[in-house]
Amino acid sequence: MASEGQSVTGYIQHHLQNLAYGKLPEGYERLDAEGHVSSVLTQDTWTIAHTAQEAADMGFWAVHVDTLGWSLALGSIFCLVFARVAKNATAGVPRGMQSFVELIVEFINSTVNDTFHHKNRLVAPMALTIFVWVFMMNLMDLVPIDWLPLAAAQVTGDPHLFFKVVPTTDPNATLGMAIGVFLLMIFFSIKNKGIGGFMRELALHPFNHPVMIPFNLFLEIVGLIAKPISLGLRLFGNLYAGEMIFILIALLYSAGLIWGVGGAIMQLGWAIFHILVITLQAFVFMVLTTVYMAMAHDVDEEH
Amino acid sequence: MNINLTLIGQTISFAMFVWFCMKFVWPALLGVMQERETKIANGLEAADMADKDLELAKQKAAQNLREAKEQAATIVEQANKRGVQIVEEAKEAARAEGDRLKTAAKAEIEQDANRAKEELRGKVAALALAGAEQVLQATIDDKAHSELVNKLAAEL
Numbered sequence: 001m002a003s004e005g006q007s008v009t010g011y012i013q014h015h016l017q018n019l020a021y022g023k024l025p026e027g028y029e030r031l032d033a034e035g036h037v038s039s040v041l042t043q044d045t046w047t048i049a050h051t052a053q054e055a056a057d058m059g060f061w062a063v064h065v066d067t068l069g070w071s072l073a074l075g076s077i078f079c080l081v082f083a084r085v086a087k088n089a090t091a092g093v094p095r096g097m098q099s100f101v102e103l104i105v106e107f108i109n110s111t112v113n114d115t116f117h118h119k120n121r122l123v124a125p126m127a128l129t130i131f132v133w134v135f136m137m138n139l140m141d142l143v144p145i146d147w148l149p150l151a152a153a154q155v156t157g158d159p160h161l162f163f164k165v166v167p168t169t170d171p172n173a174t175l176g177m178a179i180g181v182f183l184l185m186i187f188f189s190i191k192n193k194g195i196g197g198f199m200r201e202l203a204l205h206p207f208n209h210p211v212m213i214p215f216n217l218f219l220e221i222v223g224l225i226a227k228p229i230s231l232g233l234r235l236f237g238n239l240y241a242g243e244m245i246f247i248l249i250a251l252l253y254s255a256g257l258i259w260g261v262g263g264a265i266m267q268l269g270w271a272i273f274h275i276l277v278i279t280l281q282a283f284v285f286m287v288l289t290t291v292y293m294a295m296a297h298d299v300d301e302e303h
Numbered sequence: 304m305n306i307n308l309t310l311i312g313q314t315i316s317f318a319m320f321v322w323f324c325m326k327f328v329w330p331a332l333l334g335v336m337q338e339r340e341t342k343i344a345n346g347l348e349a350a351d352m353a354d355k356d357l358e359l360a361k362q363k364a365a366q367n368l369r370e371a372k373e374q375a376a377t378i379v380e381q382a383n384k385r386g387v388q389i390v391e392e393a394k395e396a397a398r399a400e401g402d403r404l405k406t407a408a409k410a411e412i413e414q415d416a417n418r419a420k421e422e423l424r425g426k427v428a429a430l431a432l433a434g435a436e437q438v439l440q441a442t443i444d445d446k447a448h449s450e451l452v453n454k455l456a457a458e459l
Contacts, residue, residue: 018309020305020307022307022308055305056305058305058307059305059307060306060307060308061307061308062305062307062308062309063307063308063309063312064307064309067309067313068309068312068313068316071313071316072316075316075319075320078320078324079320079323079324079327079328082324082328082332083323083327083328085332086327086328086329086331086332086335087327087331089331089332089335090335091335091338091339091342092339094339101332102332102335102336105329105332105333105336106336109333121325122321122325124329124333125321125324125325125328125329126321126324126325128324128328128329129320129321129324130321133317167313170309171306172306172307172309172310172312173309173313175306175310175313176309176311176312176313176314176317177313177314177317179310179314180314180317180318180321183314
């Protein structure tokens with residue numbers, strides 16, 4: 001449902017651009033839709049990016065308001081709902097929401113207990129948080145892609161407002177969580193193995209010989225860094241691809257009645273398939289996190 | 304798709320939510336679930352115990368019933384025996400009584416017969432005396448001869 005005067009490429013790019021809020025430097029030339037200079041900034045300005053170029057020029061000191069907003073909102077819903085259930089939970093016959101929540105908790109608990117055999121108060125609740133939160137963020141992918149952006153455009157009165165509703169299609173979100181996991185991994189590694197043990201693991205593995213230390217370090221550090229990167233990019237890649245398919249299907253709606261009907265059927269089919277994908281990705285993120293935590297706790301390994 | 308401050312923001316919110324979940328959600332829910340698990344386990348155990356108790360009670364009841372039946376059978380047998388015995392005794396008593404009555408009757412009859420004989424004898428003596436009186440046509444001194452006649456009558 002591309003609005004009039006918008007090219008196919010423009011439509012796609014518009015949907016893939018986050019709502020960035022950041023600082024543009026003094027003397028920056030802001031362009032209008034036709035590519036003409038509309039204004040030159042006289043001082044450093046904190047503002048919302050109107051084009052992809054502006055968002056890129058903001059550099060690191062910018063935030064994606066939509067990503068953070070949706071992820072915070074969904075995370076808060078998760079926390080409030082679960083905390084409410086936990087507060088009112090009874091050990092008697094569970095009803096309604098409590099049964100549902102307990103089903104998830106039970107599932108997470110058994111999964112975590114299968115892979116993680118150490119004593120740690122953090123890992124299981126973290127797995128629960130990751131699973132539910134990531135699932136909810138992924139679930140936003142099933143909302144027809146134009147609804148929320150159009151609604152946001154109506155509310156703000158800006159028809160060109162960038163608005164991406166699926167936080168996990170933003171690498172910042174997925175890599176942000178992966179960084180959190182990575183920091184915990186290093187923290188628990190050092191806590192359980194000591195700095196020396198952690199370093200030994202990096203330096204003397206897989207080849208336990210002083211000569212091989214540089215080689216080992218290279219291998220192990222690459223392996224270590226690859227963990228959070230792959231964790232974050234896997235989720236991002238899957239959801240980004242899914243989102244892209246939805247965008248392409250949505251393009252069919254502007255290509256006439258027959259294409260539109262075909263698009264509706266395809267969207268339904270892809271959405272149903274996507275239910276599997278979003279659950280699976282949430283599950284994979286959770287399981288990998290648990291596995292990494294378990295690896296950080298395994299001290300008895302001798303190399 | 305620019306990497307920017309969102310990354311840090313997301314990490315912080317991640318940490319926040321995990322902390323919240325660890326503090327307020329997980330322990331409470333897991334506690335409740337474990338409590339229920341214990342409850343269910345206890346309930347099942349109690350049900351098992353009750354089943355066992357029931358089984359024991361049934362066995363005991365069956366045993367009691369069997370004993371009662373045995374007792375009843377013994378009592379009935381004893382009663383039967385006693386009944387037969389009583390009937391036998393009654394029969395015996397009846398027979399003895401009959402015999403006794405018969406003997407008494409016989410004795411009485413004999414007595415009666417003897418008495419009749421005696422009477423008859425007396426009457427015969429008197430008759431004999433009267434006869435003799437008639438025959439002799441003479442007055443016989445009753446006093447002198449009655450002794451003789453009585454002696455005679457006794458010999459009859």
